[in-house]
Amino acid sequence: MKCTNCGADIPEGHMYCDACGREVHMVPEFEPEIENEIHRSLRGVGKHISGKEEEHTRKKGSLRLQIKEHPLRLLMSVVVLVMIVFTIWFEKTSSERDLKRAETLRTEGRLKESIALLKKTMEKEPTNATVILTLASDQREASDDTGALVTLDKIIN
Numbered sequence: 001m002k003c004t005n006c007g008a009d010i011p012e013g014h015m016y017c018d019a020c021g022r023e024v025h026m027v028p029e030f031e032p033e034i035e036n037e038i039h040r041s042l043r044g045v046g047k048h049i050s051g052k053e054e055e056h057t058r059k060k061g062s063l064r065l066q067i068k069e070h071p072l073r074l075l076m077s078v079v080v081l082v083m084i085v086f087t088i089w090f091e092k093t094s095s096e097r098d099l100k101r102a103e104t105l106r107t108e109g110r111l112k113e114s115i116a117l118l119k120k121t122m123e124k125e126p127t128n129a130t131v132i133l134t135l136a137s138d139q140r141e142a143s144d145d146t147g148a149l150v151t152l153d154k155i156i157n
Helices: 032-060 062-069 071-107 111-124 129-141 145-156
Strands: none
Touching: 062 071, 071 111, 071 129, 111 129, 129 145
8 A cells, every 4th residue: 555645565464654654544446437336236226216116116007007097897797796686686585575475476376376486486496395386285185295295295205
């Protein structure tokens, strides 16, 4: 290493110049190739980090962005969801409506129509005990004992 004041060589490990007595200032030797390599590495790390931040930001705001960019898609999703809920509700309540309609037909004395309606309802819901028992009761009342036994047998099997 050389003294910055007088230019004399300073032996390794000395803290003062032997020639002029000045304190040694440790200044690393400049190597442009190494410094350029450091800058390239740091730039790559910076791009890598900023890319992850952008990706995280995009993911975080993606739902809002999709809603803003595609309002028709959101509307169609809501419509489909409402249709599914309505269909499930309609199917669930249709057997209850059929039972009420069959009761009305029975009180009007139209047993054959009541039995036909209950048979259709039983095709949709073969395990509904209320439908099966009501159908068997109507068949028995219409003097169709065999039909009533076959219907009641479905509860057992």
